[in-house]
Amino acid sequence: MADSTKSATLSIGDKTVELPIHHPTAGPDVLDIRKLYSQAGVFTYDPGYTSTASCDSTITFIDGDKGELLHRGYPIDQLASKSHYLEVCYLLLYGELPKAGELEEFENTITRHTMIHEQMHNFFRGYRRDAHPMAVMVGTVGAMAAFYHDSTDISDPHQREIASHRLIAKMPTIAAMAYKYSVGQPFVYPRNDLSYAANFLHMCFAVPAEEYVVNPILARAMDRIFTLHADHEQNASTSTVRLASSSGANPFACIAAGIACLWGPAHGGANQACLEMLKEIGDPERIPEFLARAKDKNDPFRLMGFGHRVYKNFDPRAKVMKQSADEVLDLLGVEDNPVLATAKELEKQALADDYFVERKLFPNVDFYSGVILEAMGFPLSMFTPIFAVGRTVGWVSQWKEMLNDPQNKIGRPRQLYLGETARDYVDIENR
Numbered sequence: 264m265a266d267s268t269k270s271a272t273l274s275i276g277d278k279t280v281e282l283p284i285h286h287p288t289a290g291p292d293v294l295d296i297r298k299l300y301s302q303a304g305v306f307t308y309d310p311g312y313t314s315t316a317s318c319d320s321t322i323t324f325i326d327g328d329k330g331e332l333l334h335r336g337y338p339i340d341q342l343a344s345k346s347h348y349l350e351v352c353y354l355l356l357y358g359e360l361p362k363a364g365e366l367e368e369f370e371n372t373i374t375r376h377t378m379i380h381e382q383m384h385n386f387f388r389g390y391r392r393d394a395h396p397m398a399v400m401v402g403t404v405g406a407m408a409a410f411y412h413d414s415t416d417i418s419d420p421h422q423r424e425i426a427s428h429r430l431i432a433k434m435p436t437i438a439a440m441a442y443k444y445s446v447g448q449p450f451v452y453p454r455n456d457l458s459y460a461a462n463f464l465h466m467c468f469a470v471p472a473e474e475y476v477v478n479p480i481l482a483r484a485m486d487r488i489f490t491l492h493a494d495h496e497q498n499a500s501t502s503t504v505r506l507a508s509s510s511g512a513n514p515f516a517c518i519a520a521g522i523a524c525l526w527g528p529a530h531g532g533a534n535q536a537c538l539e540m541l542k543e544i545g546d547p548e549r550i551p552e553f554l555a556r557a558k559d560k561n562d563p564f565r566l567m568g569f570g571h572r573v574y575k576n577f578d579p580r581a582k583v584m585k586q587s588a589d590e591v592l593d594l595l596g597v598e599d600n601p602v603l604a605t606a607k608e609l610e611k612q613a614l615a616d617d618y619f620v621e622r623k624l625f626p627n628v629d630f631y632s633g634v635i636l637e638a639m640g641f642p643l644s645m646f647t648p649i650f651a652v653g654r655t656v657g658w659v660s661q662w663k664e665m666l667n668d669p670q671n672k673i674g675r676p677r678q679l680y681l682g683e684t685a686r687d688y689v690d691i692e693n694r
Contacts, residue, residue, distance in 0.1 A: 275303050289324050289333075306677045316497075318505065318668070322355060322660055323496045330576035334494060335359070343583040348489040348653070349373060349459050352431055355494055355660040370459075376432030377453035377462065379440075380410045387444045396441035396648045397526045403437050404430075405519035415513040417666055426514040427659045434655045435459065438648040439466035445644065460486035463652065468640070480594050481639060484587040488632050491580040492650055494657025500524040500531070504658045505665050506674040514662060521658045522651050531647040534633035537568035538602065538643055541633075546601060547608040558618050568630030569613060570623070577625050584631035588638075595638050606634045 269284040271294055280303045283295040293316050296307055309315045324333045332339040335354050342351050346360075353361045353369050361369060386403050407429070408415055414426035440450050443466075451466045461482040469475035495501070503524040507517040525531035544553050557566040571578050592603060610626055613619045636646055665671055 273299075273303070275305060278303050285319075287319075290326065300677075306679075308679050312502075312676075317502065317674075318497070318665065319670075320497070320661070320664060321358070322664060323494045323657070325496050325573055327571075327573040327575050330574050330579050332495070332579045339491065339579050340583055343487050343490045343580070344586075346490070347458075348486045348493070351490050351493050352656040355656050356427060356663070372428055373432045373459065374455050374462075376429050377436050377455075379433050379436055383407075383410060384440075384450065387440055387450075390444065392444070392447065394445070396438065396445055396644050397522065397651070399441040399444065400437055400648055400651060401519050401523045401526070403441070404434070404522060405516055407433070407515040408513045411515070415515070417508075417511060417513065423514070423663060423666065427663060430514065430518055430659055431656050434652045435463040436466060438645075438652050439463060441648060442467050442641075442645050445642075458482060458486070460489060464639075478594065480590050484591050484635050485639075487583060487587045488635065488649065489653035491584055491628055491632070492653035494654070494660065498530070499527070500654065501658060501661050504662055508662050508665050509671065509674040511673075514659070517662055518655065518658050521654070525651055525654065526647060531650045533567070533629035534636070534650070535643045535646045537630050537633040538637055538646070540567040541602045541605050541609070544605050544609070547605050550605065550609050550612050554612060554616060554618075566613070566619075566624065568633065569619065569626055571627045574627070576623055578627040580628040581626055581631060584628050584635070585626070588631040588634050591635050591638050600638070602637055603634060606630070606637075 269286075269292075270281045271284055273280045273282055280299065282299065285293045285295055287293060300306055307315070322335065324336075325331065334342060334351065335358055337354065337360070342354075346354075349370050350361060350366055352373075353366060383403065383406065386406055387399065390399055390402075411426070411429060414422045414429060416422045436453055443450050449471060451469045451471075453462050453466060457465055457477065461477040461479075464477050464482060464485055465475060497505075500521040504517045504521040507520040508514075512520075528536065544550060553564065553566070556562045556564040592607065610630070614625070619625075633646065636649065641649070
């Protein structure tokens with residue numbers, strides 16, 4: 264628990280309430296209002312919970328003003344450039360970077376959990392052929408509770424561990440199968456000789472008719488996408504996972520709830536919105552027109568993929584993602600892809616425009632990840648499922664932390680009620 268050596272005094276009418284102030288290891292002090300209702304008979308009002316801490320955590324810290332993102336204290340740019348996704352998974356799950364033997368054992372465990380139960384293939388064939396991959400993922404991940412009964416007891420630490428490994432391992436397989444089903448191609452089984460990211464690309468793009476060799480540059484770019492999306496503190500989908508978990512729901516139901524929340528365009532669909540904007544621009548020659556529209560307060564057009572709600576300076580993930588984007592575009596080229604050509608020119612012009620520079624509207628992680636996924640050949644419908652694959656370890660880590668928290672209780676937000684007060688029922692003939 265955070266240190267609370269100070270308190271704040273709140274006066275409401277003739278009542279005075281002392282509220283403890285907690286001092287975190289990083290970030291602003293936190294006013295503890297848990298006893299406010301019992302002592303003063305009032306609630307706080309905070310739509311969106313933008314000024315409310317719903318939990319204490321040791322996993323991820325964000326300082327939006329500084330442009331800082333730390334996983335267990337390690338800066339995201341260091342992790343993304345020096346580490347790889349499964350090592351970051353270990354760090355998020357267990358709190359420390361693994362030693363060589365620990366990492367080898369963890370990678371081996373995840374690799375050998377990548378296959379899904381064969382009967383689960385029937386779920387995919389039950390969906391319409393034009394089903395959105397996110398709809399498929401929500402349903403299929405939730406259905407895992409019907410197949411893996413030996414990892415649904417949340418009171419058993421061993422079962423929690425197995426569930427964690429299964430979710431991290433099987434999510435790429437489920438996402439790849441959702442993609443294959445959407446394009447009418449046969450499922451490709453996972454391979455134990457490939458890395459986590461390379462295996463995902465192989466399952467997505469290999470076909471039985473010919474050999475598919477994963478390019479290491481593309482595998483590294485995909486690994487960075489997973490790494491940079493691994494966790495992002497108490498965002499909407501993570502809060503959803505925690506809220507579902509607070510009821511005692513099984514881990515697969517909790518993660519399915521997180522996927523459903525991530526599906527929302529205001530959350531996981533940002534990189535898709537960015538690519539849709541680039542397609543709307545259509546041609547690099549039209550960029551000045553759209554930049555002018557973005558500056559016009561009376562024009563509803565917004566420059567997607569620039570700036571960030573949390574990061575008020577710059578997105579620390581964007582620098583590493585830009586490096587990957589440059590490597591991928593150099594490998595695959597942009598000559599025959601007007602979307603990618605527009606993206607490169609838009610980045611160039613926006614970074615040279617004082618209007619955007621002064622307002623710190625720099626390209627963010629969604630801009631570059633969308634560019635990379637477009638270049639790799641993924642359709643827009645797969646952007647959010649890929650986000651879900653990377654974020655799974657964050658959801659699982661937060662879920663495990665919450666279950667180990669002695670202060671854990673079922674989530675029950677209050678409300679500011681503005682409806683009718685009590686009134687008597689009127690028979691229908693008298694209305």
